[in-house]
Amino acid sequence: MRTLLGLTVANIKSLTRDRAALFWTFFFPVMFVFLFGWIFGGNGDSKVAIGVVDQDGTPVSVGLEQAFSQVSLLKVNTGSLDAEKAAMQHGDISAIVVIPKGTGSATAGSPVSIQLYVDPSNSQVSQVVEQITAQIASGFNLQLAGGTAVVGVQKVTLQSTNLSNVAYLVPSILAMALMQLGVFAAIPLVQQREKGILKRIGATPLARWKLVGSNVLMRLLVAIVDAVVILGIGLVVFNVQIVGSVLAVAGLVLLGAGAFLAIGFMLAAFLKTEEQATGVVQIVQLPMMFLSGIFFSFDFLPGFLQTVARFMPLTYLGDALRQVMVNGTQVAPLGVDIAILTGWLVVCLAIAARSFRWE
Amino acid sequence: MTQSGEPVIGVASLCKCYGDIKAVDGISFEVAPGEVFGMLGPNGAGKTTTIEILEGLREPDSGTVTVFGMDVAKHAPSIKQRIGVQLQTVSLYPRLTVTELLDLFGSFYAHSVPTRQLIDAVDLGERAKARSMNLSGGQQQRLSIALALVNDPELIFLDEPTTGLDPQARRSLWELVKGLQAKGKSIMLTTHYMEEAAELCDRVAIMDHGRILEMGTVPELIGRRFxxxxxxxxxxxxxxxxxxxxxxxxxxxxxxxxxxxxxxxxxxxxxxxxxxxxxxxxxxxxxxxxxxxxxxxxxxxxxxxxxxx
Missing domain, CATH: 3.30.70.980 (YebC, transcriptional regulation domain)
Known part of the structure; x- marks a missing residue:
């Protein structure tokens, strides 16, 4: 036990004193969380900034302006038309709503039109603002006419159908980090074999399983640290809560790390030089990173790439983590995810055990 | 200077092939307790293969190999507790310090020498906290010998301990080996430097193409031919x-x-x-x-x- 712990500590020191390894294992995933967290910014938080120009100054026009302010999706800026136009040209706001003079005294006989300045090149935002404006206008029309709305819409949110981008990304990036952690384990192993470290240790009475065990233990510890850091940032910075059981998440983290470690060990069994290892590891990890539904949903992939992705273990680890963590829509049932990951673990470990060379 | 007692190493008709190449071709020799035995030969003579079979790192194709009277193939774990090994060209965990490496290797054995004592023995006191990657060639070689001594072994294998060292570092390593010999350790070393064999070894085996050509004390070897x-x-x-x-x-x-x-x-x-x-x-x-x-x-x-x- 003392030797196993001693070796594990030695492995941890070797990792934490190696800047390149540190970057890939910790900073790279953390960077991804921040980067993609900010880029996609979560559906809930990202507001469309618009300018509202009140040229009327009556209670009605002020009421209209307030109606816009109350829409949670909008961030309303008020000012003169010229100022708002300048702001739009700067890109500070995406649309301008102009409430013209005479709105307060408008009647069925002399209607006024709310003017909407939009940018046709940003059609998504334009449509959203158009719809909101139309809704507010019709609401006002009903009120002014003394009528009551017969049909209303009540919004009900289900997390599974209203998954914010960040909530999708946090478990995905955790899966990516575990994948890299495992697959990258091939590099130090090949390095240690190439340098004769494995052989030198072979000349001591140390049992070989302890040498392997210490590597596994070290990687699993790092996996836990990675998971805590990534989920912590997700929770604190981007408010992504773990909906499901924390224990289930922990179990999946260990299973995922184990499966990818087995892949790393299998690669190490066949690779001879450090240069080979660094190259092949990238060839293995990059397609998985981009095709396994980590950065965008699996459904967006064209058919044949979906087939490719269905063979990748990362697809299932990401899927399982999203299901448990944030109730994400499933690619496969959780049981299937777990079975496939276990399969990868067992098969790769068996191949590694059969083929691994100590020198 | 052969001493009495059961030989610490016994090799008889040892063969080892790599494909068609006979790396070791039917060699036999014994090493007595307290003896410094050298294998002298050019690169590729089969010295390293022989020493690695004795260390339990390679399996022989045929022949008998015993260390402390025990068959190496059957008793490797208990033999490994009692031997010290220094391999040719090994850089250890590059980011661990001298002290950390000695502590780590000490933990692999049932009994180990205190790290401080080992560091003093190989004169690495000033570099105790240095990472092994930052040591000079001579210092790395001294560390490698300290690691071979971590379990206070009775028999020490040194595979080309001074290859690549400058003359001064070589001299200081020779002194280290002589000190071990004075403590009664049995040592088997390989070298391709004659001066080294002549300086350190009680007996020398001259090896080439997998065979032992001649074996004996240095004066014997010279007197026999010249x-x-x-x-x-x-x-x-x-x-x-x-x-x-x-x-x-x-x-x-x-x-x-x-x-x-x-x-x-x-x-x-x-x-x-x-x-x-x-x-x-x-x-x-x-x-x-x-x-x-x-x-x-x-x-x-x-x-x-x-x-x-």
Whole structure:
């Protein structure tokens, strides 16, 4: 036990004193969380900034302006038309709503039109603002006419159908980090074999399983640290809560790390030089990173790439983590995810055990 | 200086092939307790393969290999507790410090020497906190020897311990090995430096192409092939070889690299006769000297080629 712990500590020191390894294992995933967290910014938080120009100054026009302010999706800026136009040209706001003079005294006989300045090149935002404006206008029309709305819409949110981008990304990036952690384990192993470290240790009475065990233990510890850091940032910075059981998440983290470690060990069994290892590891990890539904949903992939992705273990680890963590829509049932990951673990470990060379 | 007691190493008819290449081709030898036994030979002679089979790192194809009287194949774990190993060209966990590496390796053994003591023994006190990747070649080699001593072994294997070191570092390593010998450790080392074998080893086996060509103490090896010593001087036409060959004790006269060399079984008689002859002819012989055959000559004589080529 003392030797196993001693070796594990030695492995941890070797990792934490190696800047390149540190970057890939910790900073790279953390960077991804921040980067993609900010880029996609979560559906809930990202507001469309618009300018509202009140040229009327009556209670009605002020009421209209307030109606816009109350829409949670909008961030309303008020000012003169010229100022708002300048702001739009700067890109500070995406649309301008102009409430013209005479709105307060408008009647069925002399209607006024709310003017909407939009940018046709940003059609998504334009449509959203158009719809909101139309809704507010019709609401006002009903009120002014003394009528009551017969049909209303009540919004009900289900997390599974209203998954914010960040909530999708946090478990995905955790899966990516575990994948890299495992697959990258091939590099130090090949390095240690190439340098004769494995052989030198072979000349001591140390049992070989302890040498392997210490590597596994070290990687699993790092996996836990990675998971805590990534989920912590997700929770604190981007408010992504773990909906499901924390224990289930922990179990999946260990299973995922184990499966990818087995892949790393299998690669190490066949690779001879450090240069080979660094190259092949990238060839293995990059397609998985981009095709396994980590950065965008699996459904967006064209058919044949979906087939490719269905063979990748990362697809299932990401899927399982999203299901448990944030109730994400499933690619496969959780049981299937777990079975496939276990399969990868067992098969790769068996191949590694059969083929691994100590020198 | 062979000592009594059961041999610590016993090798009989050992063979090891890599594909078609016979790396070790039926060698036999024994190493006595407290003996420093050297394997001398050029690169590719089969020295490292032999030593790694003894260390339990490789399996022999045939032959018997015992360490402390135990079959290496069957008792590797208990043998490994009692041997110290220094491998050729190994850089250990590069980012661990000297102290950390010694502590780590100590933990692999049932009994280990305190790290501080090991560091002092190899004189690495000032580098105790340095990462192994930042050590000089000589320091790395000393660390590697300290690691071989971590379990206070009875038998130490040193595979080319001074290859690549500058002369000063080599000398300091030799002192270290002599100190171990004085403590009664048995040592088996390989080298391709004759001076090293001559300086350190009680007995030497000369190896080439997987076979042991000759084995014994250094004076034995030289005496067995070269009973003569040689008188040499700058070749001079006034001193004809024909006449020189008939001087007292001379077995053979030859001209090598511009020098006349007289091989003699009676070096004192030959010198006297030669000086008298030179005097009578009024010749002052240039660069006059005497030499004895070296291990290099033995190797050259055995294989027809130089040791380091």
């Amino acid at each position: 009973k003569e010593r040689a008188v040499f001087f700058d070749a001079n036409p006034k001193l004809p070889a024909g006449q020189l060959g008939k001087l007292v004790g001379v077995t053979r006269a030859a001209v090598e690299d511009g020098q006349t060399v007289l091989y003699s079984l009676d070096i004192a008689g030959t010198i006297g006769a030669f000086l008298a002859l030179a005097d009578s002819l009024s010749v002052e012989p240039g660069n006059l000297g005497i030499r004895q055959a070296t291990l290099e000559d033995v190797f050259l004589d055995l294989t027809g080629r130089a040791l380091r080529d």
